[in-house]
Amino acid sequence: AQSVTQLGSHVSVSEGALVLLRCNYSSSVPPYLFWYVQYPNQGLQLLLKYTSAATLVKGINGFEAEFKKSETSFHLTKPSAHMSDAAEYFCAVSPRSNDYKLSFGAGTTVTVRA
Amino acid sequence: NAGVTQTPKFRILKIGQSMTLQCTQDMNHNYMYWYRQDPGMGLKLIYYSVGAGITDKGEVPNGYNVSRSTTEDFPLRLELAAPSQTSVYFCASSYSNGAPYNEQFFGPGTRLTVL
Numbered sequence: 001a002q003s004v005t006q007l008g009s010h011v012s013v014s015e016g017a018l019v020l021l022r023c024n025y026s027s028s029v030p031p032y033l034f035w036y037v038q039y040p041n042q043g044l045q046l047l048l049k050y051t052s053a054a055t056l057v058k059g060i061n062g063f064e065a066e067f068k069k070s071e072t073s074f075h076l077t078k079p080s081a082h083m084s085d086a087a088e089y090f091c092a093v094s095p096r097s098n099d100y101k102l103s104f105g106a107g108t109t110v111t112v113r114a
Numbered sequence: 115n116a117g118v119t120q121t122p123k124f125r126i127l128k129i130g131q132s133m134t135l136q137c138t139q140d141m142n143h144n145y146m147y148w149y150r151q152d153p154g155m156g157l158k159l160i161y162y163s164v165g166a167g168i169t170d171k172g173e174v175p176n177g178y179n180v181s182r183s184t185t186e187d188f189p190l191r192l193e194l195a196a197p198s199q200t201s202v203y204f205c206a207s208s209y210s211n212g213a214p215y216n217e218q219f220f221g222p223g224t225r226l227t228v229l
Contacts, residue, residue, distance in 0.1 A: 009154065032215050034215075041222070041223075042222055042223075043118070043204055043206075043220030043221050043222050043223055044157075044204070044206075044218075044220040045220070046217045046218070049215060051215050090156060090157070094215065099215045099216075100145055100147075100162070100164075100208060100210060100215075100216075100218070101159065101162075101172075102157075102159070102218065103173075104156035104157040104158075105156050106154050106155055106156045107154070107156055
């Protein structure tokens with residue numbers, strides 16, 4: 001079975017500072033990995049995905065994530081936080097054989113301080 | 115395109131009542147999903163459908179039923195509502211054509227409270 005663990009339920013950053021959200025996965029074989037963002041009172045939106053092409057994946061809004069098999073990690077970063085980045089972020093995993101079956105982490109809420 | 119639409123946005127139910135959450139997508143997606151989101155728990159898959167007439171259970175199906183008579187619609191039925199079903203419900207859809215992972219598109223959610 002696939003699962004993900006997101007370290008830290010809340011992250012607070014200053015505007016212009018680095019955003020780092022941590023995600024570790026558990027899987028016997030490398031799965032597909034995703035980051036989704038949820039803005040207040042909205043549905044989820046895909047930020048980026050890893051499907052075994054390049055290990056460094058670039059997404060929308062300046063976010064990127066790096067797949068590290070040795071560390072079973074898929075951490076999300078953005079060099080410079082903007083006020084509009086305040087949202088909840090979910091890491092998700094799916095098996096390659098049934099890639100529509102997403103398993104989500106518990107989420108990390110990001111607040112951005114002016 | 116409207117994408118994935120859900121109705122209602124909010125609903126309060128009494129214990130034991132029933133209701134149907136509506137979900138419609140206009141993207142001609144073959145796959146559709148229902149998730150529930152509880153605080154600190156992420157999203158859990160309730161039911162999914164890979165095409166009209168085909169549905170299957172997800173991780174937390176108890177207390178729910180679904181049907182898929184058309185490509186566009188995927189209603190979720192709650193029978194005998196219980197406080198444990200208080201949650202935010204999201205419908206999603208995707209198009210699967212055999213290529214690696216096809217993005218799931220989410221609706222805005224229905225916030226349900228059972229008292």
